[in-house]
Amino acid sequence: MKRTSAAIGFLALALGVFCGAGRSQQAAEAHTGTRSGFDFQRVPQDSLRRDNPFQGVPAAIRAGEKLFLQHCAECHSSTEEKTRGPHLNSGKVRKAPPGALFWFVRNGNLKRGMPAWSRLPDQRIWQIVGFLQAQAAPGEDTPR
Amino acid sequence: MSRASALLLLVILACVPVTAQERPYFVTYDHHLEEPGNMEISSTSLFGVPKTSRTFLASSLEFGYGITGWWTSEFYLNGQSTRGDSTLFTGYRFENRFRLLLREHWINPVLYVEFSNGNGADKTLKEIVGFDSQAGLGAPNDVERREKEREIELKLILSSNVRGWNISENFITEKNLGGGLWEFAYAVGISRPLQLAARPERCVLCPENFVVGIESYGGLGEGRRVTPRNASHYLAPVMAWQLPNGTTMRISPGFGLGRQSSRLLLRWSVTYEVSGFGRRVRNLFR
Numbered sequence: 001m002k003r004t005s006a007a008i009g010f011l012a013l014a015l016g017v018f019c020g021a022g023r024s025q026q027a028a029e030a031h032t033g034t035r036s037g038f039d040f041q042r043v044p045q046d047s048l049r050r051d052n053p054f055q056g057v058p059a060a061i062r063a064g065e066k067l068f069l070q071h072c073a074e075c076h077s078s079t080e081e082k083t084r085g086p087h088l089n090s091g092k093v094r095k096a097p098p099g100a101l102f103w104f105v106r107n108g109n110l111k112r113g114m115p116a117w118s119r120l121p122d123q124r125i126w127q128i129v130g131f132l133q134a135q136a137a138p139g140e141d142t143p144r
Numbered sequence: 145m146s147r148a149s150a151l152l153l154l155v156i157l158a159c160v161p162v163t164a165q166e167r168p169y170f171v172t173y174d175h176h177l178e179e180p181g182n183m184e185i186s187s188t189s190l191f192g193v194p195k196t197s198r199t200f201l202a203s204s205l206e207f208g209y210g211i212t213g214w215w216t217s218e219f220y221l222n223g224q225s226t227r228g229d230s231t232l233f234t235g236y237r238f239e240n241r242f243r244l245l246l247r248e249h250w251i252n253p254v255l256y257v258e259f260s261n262g263n264g265a266d267k268t269l270k271e272i273v274g275f276d277s278q279a280g281l282g283a284p285n286d287v288e289r290r291e292k293e294r295e296i297e298l299k300l301i302l303s304s305n306v307r308g309w310n311i312s313e314n315f316i317t318e319k320n321l322g323g324g325l326w327e328f329a330y331a332v333g334i335s336r337p338l339q340l341a342a343r344p345e346r347c348v349l350c351p352e353n354f355v356v357g358i359e360s361y362g363g364l365g366e367g368r369r370v371t372p373r374n375a376s377h378y379l380a381p382v383m384a385w386q387l388p389n390g391t392t393m394r395i396s397p398g399f400g401l402g403r404q405s406s407r408l409l410l411r412w413s414v415t416y417e418v419s420g421f422g423r424r425v426r427n428l429f430r
Contacts, residue, residue: 060344062344063344066345074420110214110243111246112213113180113212116176116247118176118248121308121341123341124340
């Protein structure tokens with residue numbers, strides 16, 4: 001009897017956690033869905049000044065595209081209309097300081113559902129940033 | 145199979161796999177948590193060669209879920225088979241990891257809280273605590289399974305990323321809720337991808353898909369006797385191979401240091417990560 005109660009309690013707790021997480025996740029998705037980009041105000045000044053060591057290198061941009069598809073496209077797909085995160089093929093992203101994008105990818109926004117990608121080496125984050133900034137605006141040819 | 149189980153299986157099969165750069169360690173944790181909404185399913189095995197008792201194979205099935213960007217939950221089902229003895233289910237464990245700082249720092253702390261409910265026959269050895277020794281692995285399963293172990297475990301995980309290297313330190317304490325002293329342990333690890341920048345083409349065997357490193361773990365005594373003496377300690381090279389389809393394979397031979405340690409603890413695992421798992425499950429019930 002005691003064991004059954006414990007098992008029921010455990011299952012109820014697990015279900016509660018899952019449902020609670022669902023709500024917080026939905027809130028995060030709703031929030032990111034309404035945002036067109038990210039907030040540069042949070043980025044430290046020294047990060048804003050950093051340049052992309054792979055800027056304009058075609059092989060690095062292609063590698064960045066591969067990494068983007070592996071790690072980012074699930075939430076930031078440029079082909080699906082409805083995504084969890086904002087579309088990143090935008091003028092704001094193309095014109096952003098590379099250091100700001102690097103900082104944002106590395107730190108994420110954990111409160112709003114964007115994970116920190118610090119698990120990726122810096123070089124790969126810069127490759128992703130290079131790809132994001134080399135993307136053509138919709139209707140243009142991709143500069144390669 | 146019930147309808148709910150069939151639906152759940154369908155969701156897992158229909159989910160999109162993602163590559164998430166798994167940690168290569170088996171015992172040491174770093175500060176990287178699951179991406180929110182992603183489910184990680186992992187099968188981990190351990191082949192143990194104690195000095196004075198029979199070899200054994202312990203396995204666990206792990207389900208990890210990213211609840212938020214700063215909170216990951218994992219559930220484990222454990223079992224083991226001892227040569228010339230029996231095969232049995234040894235219990236479950238439920239762990240939660242909370243990231244304490246929301247931005248990257250030089251040192252990133254994570255709090256780990258775990259509850260496990262099993263029996264004394266468990267040999268998964270996810271951590272070596274207190275004065276655990278290889279001699280304790282020798283008792284027959286029939287005797288060990290009668291010993292109930294309901295334990296709580298706390299860890300302070302500190303982890304840093306420096307120039308492509310990950311350096312992680314874990315301070316561990318564990319207590320059997322049925323009585324006994326607090327036991328202490330440590331785990332440290334360092335690892336690095338073989339190549340930091342990615343290649344433009346999709347590849348399977350290229351160096352960027354391999355992470356290599358080394359970890360060390362062991363007991364630090366119990367109660368007021370906090371000491372590494374008379375405890376077992378291991379040194380284990382680790383390697384992870386990440387396939388582009390979202391599967392990660394890991395292997396680590398752990399070599400015992402000192403008289404209290406087993407000769408060898410060979411660990412390996414296969415992990416599959418499915419993205420958007422939570423969203424798909426919720427959609428089933430709408």
